[in-house]
Amino acid sequence: MPRNARVAPGMSAVVSRYRETNYNHGRYMATGACTNTMRESLLILNGPNLNLLGTRQPEVYGRETLGDIEAHCTQVGQGFGIGIDFRQSNHEGEIVDWIHEARTKHAGIIINPGAYSHTSVAILDALLSVDLPTVEVHLSNIHQREEFRHHSYVSRAAKGVICGFGSLGYILALQALAAEIKSRNQQAMAQA
Numbered sequence: 001m002p003r004n005a006r007v008a009p010g011m012s013a014v015v016s017r018y019r020e021t022n023y024n025h026g027r028y029m030a031t032g033a034c035t036n037t038m039r040e041s042l043l044i045l046n047g048p049n050l051n052l053l054g055t056r057q058p059e060v061y062g063r064e065t066l067g068d069i070e071a072h073c074t075q076v077g078q079g080f081g082i083g084i085d086f087r088q089s090n091h092e093g094e095i096v097d098w099i100h101e102a103r104t105k106h107a108g109i110i111i112n113p114g115a116y117s118h119t120s121v122a123i124l125d126a127l128l129s130v131d132l133p134t135v136e137v138h139l140s141n142i143h144q145r146e147e148f149r150h151h152s153y154v155s156r157a158a159k160g161v162i163c164g165f166g167s168l169g170y171i172l173a174l175q176a177l178a179a180e181i182k183s184r185n186q187q188a189m190a191q192a
């Protein structure tokens with residue numbers, strides 16, 4: 001990469017051949033001729049207790065571990081040329097910090113907020129503040145479960161919500177965000 005080349009947040013450059021680039025609040029804007037082969041990344045966040053996947057309640061959450069889901073997401077991401085930063089935390093504040101960091105590092109967010117879906121205005125506000133395309137995922141169909149799981153604060157910040165398809169939900173979310181990134185890049189190219 002040329003020494004003076006700049007890399008947009010959310011992209012790690014393989015080769016940057018944009019003649020001119022501007023970054024606007026973490027958004028990539030191409031203003032010159034573009035034939036780039038950039039690599040973008042997505043943040044996949046998992047909330048409390050999801051580290052226990054595969055150990056208990058397989059009838060609700062399936063038999064796969066979170067490690068299995070991460071491996072599958074990484075593999076599918078590679079097929080799209082998208083890097084995956086896969087994380088889990090049992091702490092609300094840590095999740096909020098990671099969302100803030102994503103603004104300058106990632107092109108989108110997939111989040112299974114776990115039980116924080118139903119309680120956390122802090123996670124909602126963090127997602128609204130970074131304004132990245134976000135997909136909310138739940139392994140189980142939260143609408144078929146207890147009443148308190150039917151509402152998610154996080155959904156308000158999500159472009160889409162996928163629930164009830166088990167770990168496949170993460171892959172569907174990845175496909176949706178890959179399409180989103182592709183169309184955003186095509187628009188940027190058209191405007192260049």
Ligand code: CA2
Nearest residue numbers: 049050052053056114115138139140149
């Ligand atoms: O269906 C989902 O993905 C949930 O986000 C999972 C959360 C739950 O609070 C949400 O209402 C729906 C709970 C994750 C707990 O995962 C465990 C996995 C194995 C054993 C125990 C808990």
